[in-house]
Amino acid sequence: MNFRQKMILTASIAMAFVFGITPVTNAMHIMEGYLPPAFSIAWGAICIPFLAMGYFALKKTIENDRRSITLIAMAGAFIFVVSSLKIPSVTGSCSHMTGTGLGAILLGASSVSILGIIVLIFQAVLLAHGGLTTLGANTFSMAIAGPLVSFGLYKLCTKLKVNKYVSVFLAASFGDLFTYCVTSLQLALAYPSQVGGVQVSAAKFLAVFAPTQLPLAIIEGILSVLVIIGLETYAASELRGIGFLKVGEQ
Amino acid sequence: MEKIVVIGTIFIMVSILWSAVNWRFFNPNQAGHSHRYKFRHNHGEGVSIDYYAYASKIKHWNPTFKVSFSMMTLVLCIALDNPYVSMFVIAAMAYITIVKGKLPLREYLRVLAIPITFILLSIVAIIFDFSKVPTGLYDLPIGFGYIFTSNAMLKTGLYLMLKVFAAISALQMMTLSTPSSEIISVLRKAHVPKLVIELMNMIYRYIFILLEVSTKMKNAADSRLGNCDFRTSCSTFGNIGANLLVISMKKANAYYDAMESRCYDGDFIFYEEVKAVDKKLIIKAGVFMVTLIIIWHYTHL
Amino acid sequence: MKKTILKVENLHYAYWNGKVALEDVSVDIHEGEKIAVMGSNGSGKSTFFLNMNGVFTPEHGKITYRDTLVTKKTLKELRKNIGIVFQDADNQIVTSTVRAEVGFGPMNLKLPIEEVHERVEEALTYMNITDFKDRPPHYLSGGEKKRVSIASILSMKPEIIIFDEPTAALDPLNAKMLEEVLAKLGSEGKTMLLSTHDVDLAYRWAERVLVFNAGKIIADGTPLEIFKDQPILKQANLKKPMLLELYEMLVQNELLEDTAVYPKTTEAFKAVVENNVILLSNLA
Numbered sequence: 001m002n003f004r005q006k007m008i009l010t011a012s013i014a015m016a017f018v019f020g021i022t023p024v025t026n027a028m029h030i031m032e033g034y035l036p037p038a039f040s041i042a043w044g045a046i047c048i049p050f051l052a053m054g055y056f057a058l059k060k061t062i063e064n065d066r067r068s069i070t071l072i073a074m075a076g077a078f079i080f081v082v083s084s085l086k087i088p089s090v091t092g093s094c095s096h097m098t099g100t101g102l103g104a105i106l107l108g109a110s111s112v113s114i115l116g117i118i119v120l121i122f123q124a125v126l127l128a129h130g131g132l133t134t135l136g137a138n139t140f141s142m143a144i145a146g147p148l149v150s151f152g153l154y155k156l157c158t159k160l161k162v163n164k165y166v167s168v169f170l171a172a173s174f175g176d177l178f179t180y181c182v183t184s185l186q187l188a189l190a191y192p193s194q195v196g197g198v199q200v201s202a203a204k205f206l207a208v209f210a211p212t213q214l215p216l217a218i219i220e221g222i223l224s225v226l227v228i229i230g231l232e233t234y235a236a237s238e239l240r241g242i243g244f245l246k247v248g249e250q
Numbered sequence: 251m252e253k254i255v256v257i258g259t260i261f262i263m264v265s266i267l268w269s270a271v272n273w274r275f276f277n278p279n280q281a282g283h284s285h286r287y288k289f290r291h292n293h294g295e296g297v298s299i300d301y302y303a304y305a306s307k308i309k310h311w312n313p314t315f316k317v318s319f320s321m322m323t324l325v326l327c328i329a330l331d332n333p334y335v336s337m338f339v340i341a342a343m344a345y346i347t348i349v350k351g352k353l354p355l356r357e358y359l360r361v362l363a364i365p366i367t368f369i370l371l372s373i374v375a376i377i378f379d380f381s382k383v384p385t386g387l388y389d390l391p392i393g394f395g396y397i398f399t400s401n402a403m404l405k406t407g408l409y410l411m412l413k414v415f416a417a418i419s420a421l422q423m424m425t426l427s428t429p430s431s432e433i434i435s436v437l438r439k440a441h442v443p444k445l446v447i448e449l450m451n452m453i454y455r456y457i458f459i460l461l462e463v464s465t466k467m468k469n470a471a472d473s474r475l476g477n478c479d480f481r482t483s484c485s486t487f488g489n490i491g492a493n494l495l496v497i498s499m500k501k502a503n504a505y506y507d508a509m510e511s512r513c514y515d516g517d518f519i520f521y522e523e524v525k526a527v528d529k530k531l532i533i534k535a536g537v538f539m540v541t542l543i544i545i546w547h548y549t550h551l
Numbered sequence: 552m553k554k555t556i557l558k559v560e561n562l563h564y565a566y567w568n569g570k571v572a573l574e575d576v577s578v579d580i581h582e583g584e585k586i587a588v589m590g591s592n593g594s595g596k597s598t599f600f601l602n603m604n605g606v607f608t609p610e611h612g613k614i615t616y617r618d619t620l621v622t623k624k625t626l627k628e629l630r631k632n633i634g635i636v637f638q639d640a641d642n643q644i645v646t647s648t649v650r651a652e653v654g655f656g657p658m659n660l661k662l663p664i665e666e667v668h669e670r671v672e673e674a675l676t677y678m679n680i681t682d683f684k685d686r687p688p689h690y691l692s693g694g695e696k697k698r699v700s701i702a703s704i705l706s707m708k709p710e711i712i713i714f715d716e717p718t719a720a721l722d723p724l725n726a727k728m729l730e731e732v733l734a735k736l737g738s739e740g741k742t743m744l745l746s747t748h749d750v751d752l753a754y755r756w757a758e759r760v761l762v763f764n765a766g767k768i769i770a771d772g773t774p775l776e777i778f779k780d781q782p783i784l785k786q787a788n789l790k791k792p793m794l795l796e797l798y799e800m801l802v803q804n805e806l807l808e809d810t811a812v813y814p815k816t817t818e819a820f821k822a823v824v825e826n827n828v829i830l831l832s833n834l835a
Contacts (some may be wrong), residue, residue: 031365033417034372034410037329059445066516070502070509075451077456078498081464082491102491118450122457125425125433128364132421133324141445191376191410194403204375212371219484226488231495304686365602429687431647455647458689504642511604512707513627513634513659520646521654521667 020067028183028209029123030138032131039190044136047117050144054113061111072107076115080122082227097220101175102227104147105154105168112151116143141182150175165225173221180213181206251478306427307352313432314439319535320424326539327416330546336416338545342538343419351427361422362415369414374516377407430454435522448518452505459501464494553581556631556742562612564602572598573609574766580711580744585737587753587774588746590763591788596746597638597639599763600713605629608776631660634709638716640696641688649675649699650684656707674706681763694725701732712736714745714781718752730756754778754792755815762787775813794820 035043062069082099103112117139123129130138150171157167163176188202196203303309308316327339347353382395390397424433431454438447471486557580564573573595580586586785588596601607604616605626614621614629621629634656637643646652653674657667666753675681678698688696697717704712709779714733726769733756736743747753753760753774762770770783777783778795794814807827814820 003376025303029365029368031368031372031414031418032421033324033328033414036331037325040328048352055443055445058449062445065482067503067506069448070452070506071499072500073452074456074460074502076449076453077460078495080453080457081460081494084461091504106495114446114449115453118446118453119285121450124421125430128361128418128425129423131417132321133417187372187375193379195379195381200380204378204380205372208371208375222484223487223491226485227491227495230489230492233492296799300687304690309685325757349611429647431651431687448719451647452645455688458687459641462689504637504639505645507601507606508635508637508643509645510606511601511630512656512703513630514655515627515659517659519658520651521658521664521671522648522651 002122002176028141028180028213029120029130030134030141030186032124032133034131035137035186036070037132037133039186040133040136042136043134043140043186047113047136047139047144050110050113051117051139056112057108057110058114072111072115075103075107075111076118077128079112079115081121083123084127097216097223098142098146098176100142100147100179101150101172101220102224104151104175105171105224105228109147109151112147113139113143117148119143137183137186141179141186145182146175146179165229166226168228169221172224173217176213176217176220180209180217184209186248252497277498300430302353302357302426303429308346308350308427309429310525311427311531312525313428315527315531315535316424316428317433317436322535323420323423323542324417327413327420328540330542330550331409331413332546333412335542336409336412338542339416340419343423347419347426351423353426355405358422358426361426362418364465365414365418367433369411369526373407373411373457376410377403379403431520432522434492435520444518451518451520456498456501460494461496463497464490467493489498553583555579555581556617558613558615559603560613560615562599562602562614563610564598564607565610572766573602576612576768578761578768578771580742582742583740584742585756585758586744586761587757587759588744588761588763589748589750589753589777589787589789590746593729594763595766596763597715598766600635600715600744600746603713604633604635629706632710633713634704634707634711635713635715636704636717638719640693640700643700643703644688644696647687648684648769649680649688651687652688652699653684653702653706655703659706670706670708674702678702678706679680694721694728696727697721697725711742711744715741716746716748718747718749750778750792751794752790754795762789774815798823 008153027237058072062072079099079102082102083097100112100116103115107115117135120130120138120143121132124135153174154167154171157170158164162170184205185198185202187205188198191201192198193204195201323339323343344358348355348358377399377401378397380395381389381398382397384391384396388399393496431451434447434450434454437450438444467490471490559576559580560580562573562576563571565571572691576595576599588599590596598607602609605614605621616625616629616632619628644652646655648659650671654667657670662670672681675684677700680695681703682696683691683695688699691699701717717729721729730752733743733745734772737756745753745756757774760770760772760774761768762777762783764787769786770780774792775795778789778791783789784791794817798807798813798820802809807823810823812823814823
């Protein structure tokens with residue numbers, strides 16, 4: 001029992017450290033060097049078809065209208081900057097949204113894959129979030145899986161004639177949640193639990209990241225709605241006038 | 251020998267934690283204290299990393315060399331998966347960045363500490379496990395079962411952490427000494443599709459434009475109490491985000507005009523300085539790689 | 552008569568939303584002219600510049616550059632020879648180092664790399680920015696960015712340089728630097744157009760003034776002709792340059808002999824006043 005008490009003490013100190021320090025709570029970028037080589041390569045390979053699709057969609061858009069290249073690049077920079085803005089939080093810790101859900105709603109899922117991988121490279125290089133060997137895994141969870149869910153949900157909600165803001169909220173939040181689930185699964189596949197295998201390990205990863213990721217998903221949803229409301233107030237005619245809303249949409 | 255690794259890891263953790271804590275608690279008081287604090291205070295940590303790339307004393311090294319050196323080190327690091335290799339890489343990269351590149355130690359530690367939350371959380375998930383019955387190792391009863399850990403699991407966690415830090419320091423050796431424009435030009439030489447390169451170049455430039463705009467808007471909002479409570483700060487955020495997009499669209503058009511007026515016809519070709527490859531450096535890098543493999547050869551199980 | 556470089560005839564331009572920006576604009580630009588383009592915000596100056604450079608395609612009207620009518624085929628020739636320094640340097644600088652920015656135009660002209668190198672070095676030296684050629688534009692000050700944007704036009708060696716409100720948002724020191732550059736370019740016989748709201752600058756710098764109002768050129772003449780024309784000034788919401796007003800006031804009150812030599816700089820004004828000490832002593 002004495003030893004167990006020690007363990008409890010140690011565990012609580014560890015927990016205090018984890019939740020007390022958290023200088024930056026980010027979207028879940030898997031860190032550089034975290035994944036074994038086989039997983040790095042496999043996730044990269046899984047991304048290739050999606051990236052190719054996004055590449056050809058973008059290429060077509062740009063060939064049709066050369067001028068759209070600056071717009072698309074601005075959209076990429078916008079995703080980066082939105083994801084680096086400190087978002088409001090209750091606890092005072094500092095966190096960021098992913099911005100890719102919003103990007104998918106505005107631009108369509110296919111273009112976001114290419115912009116997403118570029119943004120992830122810059123996040124790795126400029127902000128030290130994520131990394132190059134884990135680029136494949138991160139691209140899959142953040143620039144492909146999340147945006148696909150956001151885009152799909154948004155389209156579905158529009159079809160079902162759900163209130164627009166509710167659909168944006170659902171799309172952005174669930175996109176975020178899905179990213180978080182995919183990332184946990186990616187981590188679990190690479191580091192399965194000795195006793196329970198991948199399932200238990202996935203549960204563990206989901207559990208440790210839940211305190212930071214669940215509120216983040218809700219905030220991401222709220223903020224995406226607010227950005228959309230803002231856009232409609234300031235720039236509805238402009239958005240339509242230059243066809244920005246249509247870039248990349250099928 | 252294993253004890254050395256464990257002690258080393260703990261030392262690295264403590265020093266990084268120390269700098270993280272230090273950074274968080276002391277930095278606000280120093281905001282605006284010097285040039286670089288001002289930078290960070292205004293734009294978040296992002297700009298200061300890029301800033302150090304321009305200030306680095308090894309900026310003149312050939313960028314292709316730096317990128318491939320860092321990439322090969324990274325690959326060796328995760329492929330060999332060996333704590334001794336990791337420690338050697340951490341030491342070597344710190345030497346290159348701090349001693350050769352003349353980056354202040356504090357700043358280096360601060361950059362390494364950025365991903366600390368992720369590392370700690372994910373390592374917690376790896377070193378603890380659930381079981382219905384006590385395993386006889388280190389058990390912690392939680393009602394319906396036990397959270398347990400073992401020496402082997404702790405070791406896995408520590409080694410993983412070492413590997414992650416080694417990989418991060420290899421990546422940071424590159425990013426803290428190579429401006430992004432040069433990294434992009436290396437990617438072009440590696441035959442990444444032209445469209446992607448063009449987009450990367452433009453996005454890189456636009457990021458700074460938009461960051462500046464967003465900082466200005468944020469300050470303007472702060473000055474009018476736009477962040478006084480959670481509700482207002484949410485709506486302020488929404489407004490800033492929306493405005494940022496509107497501005498970015500307007501700017502996009504202006505940029506295209508400016509490019510077209512200078513005969514841009516859809517082909518981004520950059521004029522860049524050619525930095526000579528230093529043969530000595532290549533030999534040193536080769537020796538370094540071989541050393542890593544030798545270390546691995548004599549220590550792996 | 553000086554040779555005509557650029558002949559603009561009956562230019563019409565409307566935005567995508569149907570708003571007419573330029574209406575029947577005709578103007579000839581001759582070698583070595585220093586032209587100030589004035590007019591309130593939204594009067595069509597910037598649109599005119601972008602048309603002159605071929606970025607915007609006019610609805611109808613002709614632009615002739617050195618006896619060649621500008622068409623899609625000859626567009627590049629036009630852009631090569633007419634450089635625009637945009638108002639906001641931050642909207643112009645596209646690359647991530649100063650060196651690449653200055654080399655952007657020459658590279659687009661597909662010049663051999665040695666030539667590009669030479670031109671870049673020359674332009675950097677001309678604008679005195681050799682020291683920060685490797686710096687990224689986002690770590691430069693406003694005045695430095697302006698100099699970079701000018702160097703990036705100079706490196707293309709255009710025949711005509713257009714400055715779109717170059718002094719806007721510059722501090723007095725940088726504005727002075729800009730005027731020195733303008734003077735230096737002028738002494739080399741460069742043809743320049745400059746849009747500005749600063750009547751004093753237009754008065755002392757320009758040889759010719761174009762006044763835009765609601766998409767039309769409502770006046771074209773020497774600074775003196777324009778600034779003495781009260782109805783035009785009123786229509787275009789311009790005011791009289793300070794030195795001109797002062798001079799006229801002194802003449803009107805018979806404190807200064809009307810020599811019809813209008814001083815355009817404070818130095819020249821001082822000289823005129825000093826030559827008229829006798830008249831001024833009447834005041835006493």
